[in-house]
Amino acid sequence: MKKVGILVGHYGSGTGATTSEKDEWALCCMDAIQLSTLLTRDGIVEPVLIGVNRNEHPWDLVQKVSRISPPSFLGGWGNIDIRAAWAIREGVDAAIEFHINSHRTPVEGHEVFIRRAPGPLTRRLGQCLINKMECLRNSNRGLKHKSFRILRKLHAADIPAAILEPAFLTEDSLDSTEWRDKYVSAVRTALYHFFHL
Numbered sequence: 007m008k009k010v011g012i013l014v015g016h017y018g019s020g021t022g023a024t025t026s027e028k029d030e031w032a033l034c035c036m037d038a039i040q041l042s043t044l045l046t047r048d049g050i051v052e053p054v055l056i057g058v059n060r061n062e063h064p065w066d067l068v069q070k071v072s073r074i075s076p077p078s079f080l081g082g083w084g085n086i087d088i089r090a091a092w093a094i095r096e097g098v099d100a101a102i103e104f105h106i107n108s109h110r111t112p113v114e115g116h117e118v119f120i121r122r123a124p125g126p127l128t129r130r131l132g133q134c135l136i137n138k139m140e141c142l143r144n145s146n147r148g149l150k151h152k153s154f155r156i157l158r159k160l161h162a163a164d165i166p167a168a169i170l171e172p173a174f175l176t177e178d179s180l181d182s183t184e185w186r187d188k189y190v191s192a193v194r195t196a197l198y199h200f201f202h203l
């Protein structure tokens with residue numbers, strides 16, 4: 007069975023973007039858990055949920071991702087590196103990371119990031135995701151290329167990876183359960199499409 011890493015951005019470091027009522031990390035956790043639940047129920051792609059339990063001690067995390075364990079090793083790990091190493095250790099066939107966008111000025115829309123100079127599989131993953139996200143009905147800001155650290159780390163291990171930004175934190179649609187369900191179900195369909203299922 008194919009395995010997909012479902013990563014939550016900003017795990018272990020702040021909350022990501024916030025407004026007075028909303029917090030990026032918390033919203034992303036809900037979406038990631040929902041996707042993981044749906045995939046588990048379907049039973050055709052195995053989800054590996056990464057970054058939803060902030061109570062885990064960094065040392066436990068390092069042991070989860072690596073067999074190397076000198077104490078001095080801990081200091082060298084950033085949270086992004088932990089997420090990447092965890093996905094690599096689990097042997098995932100693809101990885102997506104949940105985020106919600108933010109900007110100083112009011113902007114709206116969805117976008118997907120893949121690294122610069124992506125391989126064909128990464129390009130295909132990004133394309134599947136951006137296509138299915140069309141149903142969100144906010145502006146399509148497109149498939150973008152930016153070599154974020156998490157994308158570089160996963161690429162180095164030959165794992166196709168993409169970052170999801172379905173909306174900006176200021177968009178009212180994020181308050182709608184119906185809209186969020188539609189989003190998670192679009193991601194699920196995109197993954198099945200990507201894996202030819």
Ligand SMILES: [Zn+2]
Binds near residue numbers: 016022
């Ligand atoms: Zn973010």
